[in-house]
Amino acid sequence: MQIPALHPTSPDRPATLETGNAPLRIGRITTHSRLFVGTGKYRDAETMRAAIEASGAEIVTVAVRRERLLDAEGRSLLDELDLTRLTVLPNTAGCFSASDAVRVARLGRDLLEQLGNAGAHWVKLEVLGDRRTLLPDPVGTLEAVGELVADGFDVLAYSSDDPIMALRLRDAGATSVMPAGSPIGSGRGIANPAAIRIILELLQSKDAGGDPEYPVIVDAGVGAPSDVIAAMELGADGVLLNTGIAHAADPVRMARAMRLACEAGYLGARAGRIPARLYASASSPWEGRVATIPGE
Amino acid sequence: MTPDAQSPTSPPTSDPSMRRPPGGTIETSGDAPASVRLNGSTHRITPGLTVAALLDRLGQAGRPCAVEVNGSLVPFRHRQERILLDGDRIEIVTLVGGG
Numbered sequence: 001m002q003i004p005a006l007h008p009t010s011p012d013r014p015a016t017l018e019t020g021n022a023p024l025r026i027g028r029i030t031t032h033s034r035l036f037v038g039t040g041k042y043r044d045a046e047t048m049r050a051a052i053e054a055s056g057a058e059i060v061t062v063a064v065r066r067e068r069l070l071d072a073e074g075r076s077l078l079d080e081l082d083l084t085r086l087t088v089l090p091n092t093a094g095c096f097s098a099s100d101a102v103r104v105a106r107l108g109r110d111l112l113e114q115l116g117n118a119g120a121h122w123v124k125l126e127v128l129g130d131r132r133t134l135l136p137d138p139v140g141t142l143e144a145v146g147e148l149v150a151d152g153f154d155v156l157a158y159s160s161d162d163p164i165m166a167l168r169l170r171d172a173g174a175t176s177v178m179p180a181g182s183p184i185g186s187g188r189g190i191a192n193p194a195a196i197r198i199i200l201e202l203l204q205s206k207d208a209g210g211d212p213e214y215p216v217i218v219d220a221g222v223g224a225p226s227d228v229i230a231a232m233e234l235g236a237d238g239v240l241l242n243t244g245i246a247h248a249a250d251p252v253r254m255a256r257a258m259r260l261a262c263e264a265g266y267l268g269a270r271a272g273r274i275p276a277r278l279y280a281s282a283s284s285p286w287e288g289r290v291a292t293i294p295g296e
Numbered sequence: 297m298t299p300d301a302q303s304p305t306s307p308p309t310s311d312p313s314m315r316r317p318p319g320g321t322i323e324t325s326g327d328a329p330a331s332v333r334l335n336g337s338t339h340r341i342t343p344g345l346t347v348a349a350l351l352d353r354l355g356q357a358g359r360p361c362a363v364e365v366n367g368s369l370v371p372f373r374h375r376q377e378r379i380l381l382d383g384d385r386i387e388i389v390t391l392v393g394g395g
Contacts, residue, residue: 038393038394038395039393039394039395040392040393040394040395041393041395042393048393061394061395062391062392062393062394063391063392063393063394063395064362064389064390064391064392065389065390065391065392066335066336066387066388066389067335067356067359067361067388067389067390069334069335069354069356069388076359076360076390076391076392077390077391077392077393078360078390078391088391090391091394091395093394093395103364103367103369106369107362107364107369107387107389108362108391110362110363110369110371110372111360111361111362111389111390111391113372114360114362114372115360184395185395220395240395241395242394242395243395
């Protein structure tokens, strides 16, 4: 299936760009890398630091969890991250209700305000519906978006790849919609490219009542650099991933590969790819060839 | 864990849980320790302890954390004022690796 190109046909986006790192504005935050990386599941802190560096990401996600009060001597994640350079995006992972997600978002904001980090104003909202699939609960997510927006948050709403749900989240005030490529940590990539593409059309095409600057970040399920390229070529504004880097055999090398894939996909989406065709089109001229063609 | 009582430093407010009692030292009659749930476990604390004092007793004072009591955030700037009472459910959280 060939899905028509999005960006080259859009008059609102430049057809050519010098860099794969064109700035992306999400609410009050502007990032120069379109790859967002998580900080979970690394085998050690040193690997995590090196992988974040290699990924080029400026935004890292974190989770809010109970302090281990009896083991408070150990180093914390906050000791390992360069908070002068990185913007923290706290998530509400593990929440199964809107009310819990709102609580966790407020706890994360209070922590980041203490640290003076720019990430204090936003949250990656996850309201999960099921423990095994970790698929989002659309009803709870929608409810939480309303509460968090009213409380002053820029909400980046993790969602399924349902286009109508994406519209509802935007209409409820979400700063960005983050459709899942496939279930969290599954490594199955972009399971339904057409759905992602329709989300992009509905949210960003002026013809569909969209805003070309409305950020759509593909989140979850990314296993390989080719998945990142696929998401970016579809027209996504960015990709968020964690497990695909953290659980790779060589996380630092994979982080670099994901970074290059993100830039390649970004540029490719705007370069105006050729249409796919059933039959061949010779690259070398027919004119002046010395060979004969059998039967002609 | 039996942290000592500590007097709050804030002015009185209309919220009973944040009111500064007369005399400074906070004790209930008979000195019965307050039983609270702290990160899911039951602990006994001196009644009237503030959130700030509790964090100090726990060795958390210098570590970034956020605190919730009975489902509501206790903002960083209110820790000196918020008094803990018998039956309170306290959550002390930090940031960890996540996606």
